[in-house]
Amino acid sequence: MLIVEELHMLLLRPDGRVESAVSGNRLYGEVAAVLVDLALHGRISFSHEKHPTVDIVLTEPTGNPILDTTLQRLVPMRGKRLQSLVVSPKLDPLEVVVESLVVQGVLVRGERGFFGWGSERTPESDPAPELVLRSRLAAVLAGTGAPTQADLSLLSILQNLNAARAILRAECGDISARDLKKRIEQLTAGSPAGDAVAKAVNDAIAAAMVAIMTPVIVAATIT
Structure with missing residues (x-):
């Protein structure tokens, strides 16, 4: 399963809402x-500049519809x-990710909101894959399991979205948000595999979040 598919499972509630x-x-x-998935499959690369750019290494299909x-x-x-790609709606993989998880039997297509309005709900049909994933991440956070590149990418992305503690409540146990952040930073800093990819993506998300939050902070300060 791709990293983006695992992330989507984590971001969904059992009723199919984000x-x-x-x-x-x-x-x-x-x-x-x-983008991490594409990089790990050898299709794209990131430059080593302060603000990395994305280049296409291979255009040959992978055989995976999401990629x-x-x-x-x-x-x-x-x-x-x-940084600009991370916030681009044109690259939103939501539809193909949902379709893939539906085909795998992990999700099922449900109803929309009241009177047919709102986005389609995709509730969980088979909880086993997410339970295995959460068990894996819990072991990594506890230090009893060796992290994979997927684990580190998921933890980094969740942390950069300021959502690691909220999404991984049970897996964190009594760890505070501050200690969880330190733990994730410790894990990602100690991994030689994929560091360039992880750093580039982490920096891009962090920069994007700052750009998005700055107007909100300024508005709050003015009012």
Whole structure:
């Protein structure tokens, strides 16, 4: 299962709605996750500049509809800064991710909101994959399991969305939000595998979040 698919499972409540902690930021996390997936599959690379850009390494299809759809959308955007791509609705993988999870039997298509308005709900049909994933992340946070690149990417993305503590309540135990942040930073800093990819994506999400939150902070200060 791709990192973006695992992230989507974490961000959904059992009733098929996105967790309130990330309701406004889901896009940034899932775009970042699918870009990590593409990088790990050798299709894109990130420059080593302070504000990294994204280049296409291979346009050959992977055979995975999520990766191939995103890659096609990304081709005309090659050379753009990662920070701008993370916030681009054009790269939102939501539809293909949901379709993939439905095909796998993890999610099922449900109803929309009142009177057919609102987005379609996709409640959980098979809880087993998410339970395995959460058990894996709990072991990583507790230090009893060796983290994979997927684990580190998921933890980093959740932390950069300021949602790690809210999404991983049970897996964190009594760890405070501050200690959880330190723990995730410790884990990601100590991993030699994929550091360049992780750092580039983490920096992009962090910068995007600052850009998004700054107007809100300024408005609050003025009022």
